[in-house]
Amino acid sequence: xxxxxxxxxxxxxxxxxxxxxxxxxxxxxxxxxxxxxxxxxxxxxxxxxxxxxxxxxxxxxxxxxxxxxxxxxxxxxxxxxxxxxxxxxxxxxxxxxxxxxxxxxxxxxxxxxxxxxxxxxxxxxxxxxxxxxxxxxxxxxxxxxxxxxxxxxxxxxxxxxxxxxxxxxxxxxxxxxxxxxxxxxxxxxxxxxxxxxxxxxxxxxxxxxxxxxxxxxxxxxxxxxxxxxxxxxxxxxxxxxxxxxxxxxxxxxxxxxxxxxxxxxxxxxxxxxxxxxxxxxxxxxxxxxxxxxxxxxxxxxxxxxxxxxxxxxxxxxxxxxxxxxxxxxxxxxxxxxxxxxxxxxxxxxxxxxxxxxxxxxxxxxxxxxxxxxxxxxxxxxxxxxxxxxxxxxxxxxxxxxxxxxxxxxxxxxxxxxxxxxxxxxxxxxxxxxxxxxxxxxxxxxxx
Amino acid sequence: xxxxxxxxxxxxxxxxxxxxxxxxxxxxxxxxxxxxxxxxxxxxxxxxxxxxxxxxxxxxxxxxxxxxxxxxxxxxxxxxxxxxxxxxxxxxxxxxxxxxxxxxxxxxxxxxxxxxxxxxxxxxxxxxxxxxxxxxxxxxxxxxxxxxxxxxxxxxxxxxxxxxxxxxxxxxxxxxxxxxxxxxxxxxxxxxxxxxxxxxxxxxxxxxxxxxxxxxxxxxxxxxxxxxxxxxxxxxxxxxxxxxxxxxxxxxxxxxxxxxxxxxxxxxxxxxxxxxxxxxxxxxxxxxxxxxxxxxxxxxxxxx
Numbered sequence: 001x002x003x004x005x006x007x008x009x010x011x012x013x014x015x016x017x018x019x020x021x022x023x024x025x026x027x028x029x030x031x032x033x034x035x036x037x038x039x040x041x042x043x044x045x046x047x048x049x050x051x052x053x054x055x056x057x058x059x060x061x062x063x064x065x066x067x068x069x070x071x072x073x074x075x076x077x078x079x080x081x082x083x084x085x086x087x088x089x090x091x092x093x094x095x096x097x098x099x100x101x102x103x104x105x106x107x108x109x110x111x112x113x114x115x116x117x118x119x120x121x122x123x124x125x126x127x128x129x130x131x132x133x134x135x136x137x138x139x140x141x142x143x144x145x146x147x148x149x150x151x152x153x154x155x156x157x158x159x160x161x162x163x164x165x166x167x168x169x170x171x172x173x174x175x176x177x178x179x180x181x182x183x184x185x186x187x188x189x190x191x192x193x194x195x196x197x198x199x200x201x202x203x204x205x206x207x208x209x210x211x212x213x214x215x216x217x218x219x220x221x222x223x224x225x226x227x228x229x230x231x232x233x234x235x236x237x238x239x240x241x242x243x244x245x246x247x248x249x250x251x252x253x254x255x256x257x258x259x260x261x262x263x264x265x266x267x268x269x270x271x272x273x274x275x276x277x278x279x280x281x282x283x284x285x286x287x288x289x290x291x292x293x294x295x296x297x298x299x300x301x302x303x304x305x306x307x308x309x310x311x312x313x314x315x316x317x318x319x320x321x322x323x324x325x326x327x328x329x330x331x332x333x334x335x336x337x338x339x340x341x342x343x344x345x346x347x348x349x350x351x352x353x354x355x356x357x358x359x360x361x362x363x364x365x366x367x368x369x370x371x372x373x374x375x376x377x378x379x380x381x382x383x384x385x386x387x388x389x390x391x392x393x394x395x396x397x398x399x400x401x402x403x404x405x406x407x408x409x410x411x412x413x414x415x416x417x418x419x420x421x422x423x424x425x426x427x428x429x430x431x432x433x434x435x436x437x438x439x440x441x442x443x444x445x446x447x
Numbered sequence: 448x449x450x451x452x453x454x455x456x457x458x459x460x461x462x463x464x465x466x467x468x469x470x471x472x473x474x475x476x477x478x479x480x481x482x483x484x485x486x487x488x489x490x491x492x493x494x495x496x497x498x499x500x501x502x503x504x505x506x507x508x509x510x511x512x513x514x515x516x517x518x519x520x521x522x523x524x525x526x527x528x529x530x531x532x533x534x535x536x537x538x539x540x541x542x543x544x545x546x547x548x549x550x551x552x553x554x555x556x557x558x559x560x561x562x563x564x565x566x567x568x569x570x571x572x573x574x575x576x577x578x579x580x581x582x583x584x585x586x587x588x589x590x591x592x593x594x595x596x597x598x599x600x601x602x603x604x605x606x607x608x609x610x611x612x613x614x615x616x617x618x619x620x621x622x623x624x625x626x627x628x629x630x631x632x633x634x635x636x637x638x639x640x641x642x643x644x645x646x647x648x649x650x651x652x653x654x655x656x657x658x659x660x661x662x663x664x665x666x667x668x669x670x671x672x673x674x675x676x677x678x679x680x681x682x683x684x685x686x687x688x689x690x691x692x693x694x695x696x697x698x699x700x701x702x703x704x705x706x707x708x709x710x711x712x713x714x715x716x717x718x719x720x721x722x723x724x725x726x727x728x729x730x731x732x733x734x735x736x737x738x739x740x741x742x743x744x745x746x747x748x749x750x751x
Contacts, residue, residue: 085474090473091473092474093472095473116473179473179474225481247481280457280486283486283489338460340464
C-alpha cells in the first residue's frame with residue numbers, strides 16, 4: 001500500500017460526511033466509537049446516546065469505475081439504554097464505549113457493543129424474502145378459523161424489500177464493577193475479553209451467565225491503588241495471548257496458557273521516563289489510552305497523550321518507533337489540565353498492511369505516519385474542505401514565534417473539536433474519522 | 448516561589464475536579480480520579496518543598512506542635528469511623544476493613560517519613576509562607592499519643608488531604624473544624640454554595656469546642672469547604688470499589704474534622720491570616736506543621 005503523504009503516494013480526498021451540520025451538537029449524537037468490519041464492507045459507529053449506526057459500502061458504479069462506492073446507512077438500532085444501579089445509586093451511561101465485529105461466518109453479521117457495564121452481541125441480518133401462503137393465518141396475520149380450511153398448501157417465499165434487522169442475541173451483564181473500557185474478540189472466534197479499570201474477564205460468546213476473570217489488579221487495600229487498566233486487546237492470531245495497557249504507561253503481555261489468573265505477565269513493556277521532561281502532569285500524559293496489535297501480530301501500537309509508539313513484541317525495554325502527535329501541547333499541559341482535555345483518550349489505528357498509522361488530535365486534525373518513509377501528514381476534517389473528491393490540504397501548526405501563511409498557531413486551536421476515534425479500512429485506503437457528531441470518510445484518489 | 452503558587456493553583460483545580468466528578472453522570476471514573484490524585488500529590492509535594500524552604504518556626508514551637516500529633520488522633524478517629532459505617536454487605540465489609548487499615552498505614556508512613564527526614568528539620572518548622580496552608584486543628588480530646596514518628600515536622604510527602612477536607616454538610620455531633628482555606632488566590636475549586644453555607648455552621652461548632660475563641664472568630668472567614676472534594680474523592684474510590692455510602696462520608700469527615708481543636712488550643716491565639724499572606728503566624732505555621740506530618744493523603748483517599 002502506498003504511503004500517506006503527497007508526491008507519488010496516494011492523496012487523501014474527501015468522500016462523505018455523515019451527521020448533522022447543526023452548530024448545536026446534542027450530546028447524545030457525539031460519536032464514541034468507529035469500527036470497520038473485517039471485510040471493510042460495513043462501518044459501525046456508536047454514540048453517546050447508546051445508538052449504533054451501521055453503514056454499508058455500496059457497490060461501485062460500473063459506468064464510473066473511478067468512483068469508489070459510498071457508505072450508506074445500513075442499519076440503525078438502540079443498543080444500550082441508560083440504566084440505574086439502585087444498590088450503588090449510580091447512573092449507568094448508555095454511551096457505547098466500543099464496538100467490535102465478529103468475523104463473518106454466515107450471511108448475518110455479528111458485533112459486540114458495550115457500555116460501561118454491559119456487553120451485548122447483536123445480530124444484523126437481512127431479510128429480503130417473506131413467506132406467503134400460510135395455512136393457519138392469512139396475509140395480514142390473522143388466524144384463520146381451522147374449520148374453514150379445506151385444503152393445504154405449501155407456503156412460498158416471495159421477494160420483498162430488503163429489511164435489515166438488528167436483534168440482541170446475547171447480553172453479558174453484571175461482570176464488571178468498574179467501567180468497561182475495552183472489548184476484544186479472540187482469534188478463536190469463540191471467546192472474547194472485556195476489560196474494566198481493574199479487571200479483565202474472558203467470556204465465551206455462547207455463555208452469558210459467567211465469565212472467567214483472568215486479570216485482577218485490584219489491590220487488597222485500595223489505598224495502594226497506583227494504576228488502572230486502560231485498554232486490552234487479544235492477539236490477532238495467537239489465541240492465548242493478549243495485552244493490556246495501564247495508566248502508568250506500561251503494557252503487559254499475558255499468555256493464558258501459563259495460569260488461570262494472568263496477574264503475572266509474560267512480557268512487560270515500558271520505556272524509561274525522561275527525567276528532564278518531568279512535570280506535574282507527567283503521569284497523566286504517560287497514561288496509555290489505546291493499544292492495538294498490528295495485523296501481522298508482530299507489533300503493537302500504543303497511544304498516550306502526546307505520542308504514538310510502535311513496539312516490537314520481542315523487545316520490551318523501549319518502543320521501536322515513536323511519533324509525536326502534537327508535541328506543541330507539552331507547554332500547555334496546565335491549561336489542558338484545567339479544561340480537562342488532558343484526560344482525552346485518543347485512539348490509534350493501523351492500515352491494512354501495517355505500513356501506516358493514524359491517530360487524532362485537536363481542532364479536528366488527524367495525523368498519519370508512514371512507517372517506511374517516516375513522513376507524516378496532518379489533515380483536517382472540516383466542512384469547509386468537504387467538497388466531493390476534494391483533495392485534503394495538509395495542515396500545519398506553527399510552534400515558533402513566526403506564523404507562516406496557512407499555519408495555525410497553537411493558541412487558536414479549538415480544543416473542543418477533537419478527533420478521538422478513527423478507523424482504517426482493513427484492505428483499502430479508506431478512512432473514517434469521527435469529529436464530534438460527524439463521521440467523515442476519506443479515500444485516496446485513484447489517479 | 449513561582450512553583451508554589453502554581454502548585455497551589457493546581458491543587459485547587461484538582462480538588463475541584465474531584466468534587467465535580469461526584470455529580471457527573473455515569474458514576475465516578477476511577478481512572479480520571481486516580482490521575483487527578485497523582486497531580487494533586489505532585490503539586491502538594493512541590494508546595495510543601497517550597498514551604499519548608501521558607502521561614503520556619505522555632506524548633507521549640509515546632510516540637511510542641513508535634514507532641515500532640517494529629518496523626519494519632521486521626522488513627523483513633525479512623526477506627527471508630529470505620530465502625531460507625533459498618534455496612535452489611537460484602538462490599539461494605541471490605542470498606543470497613545479498609546477503613547481500619549489506614550491507621551496502620553498512617554503509622555507506617557509517618558514512621559517512614561520521620562526516619563527519612565530526621566535531620567534537623569525542626570529548624571524548618573517555622574514557616575512564614577503559610578498563607579493558605581492547609582492547616583488542621585485538632586480536637587482537644589484527641590489523644591496526643593504522640594507517636595515517636597512525629598517528632599519532626601518534616602516536609603512529609605504524603606499530602607495531608609485532611610487539610611483540604613472539611614466538615615461534611617451535616618455533622619452535628621462533632622466539633623468538626625473546617626480547615627483553613629488551602630486556596631490563597633481566588634480560584635474557587637469548590638463551587639457548591641451549599642458547602643459554603645455549612646462552613647459557618649461547622650465553624651460555630653468549633654467555636655464551642657475550642658477554647659480559643661479568637662482563632663475561631665477568624666477561621667470562618669478563611670475556611671472554604673475543601674472537605675467535600677476530598678471526601679468525594681474518597682467517596683469515589685470507595686464507590687468505585689463497592690458502594691457509595693453516605694455514612695462513610697460523615698465518618699470520614701468526622702475523622703478529619705476532629706483534629707482541629709487541639710491545634711487551636713495550642714496556638715497562641717494568633718489569627719490565621721487571610722489568604723495570600725506570607726505571615727509568620729506561628730499558629731498558622733504550626734497548623735501547617737501538623738498538616739505535613741499527617742499521612743492523610745492515601746489514608747484520606749481510602750479512609751473508608
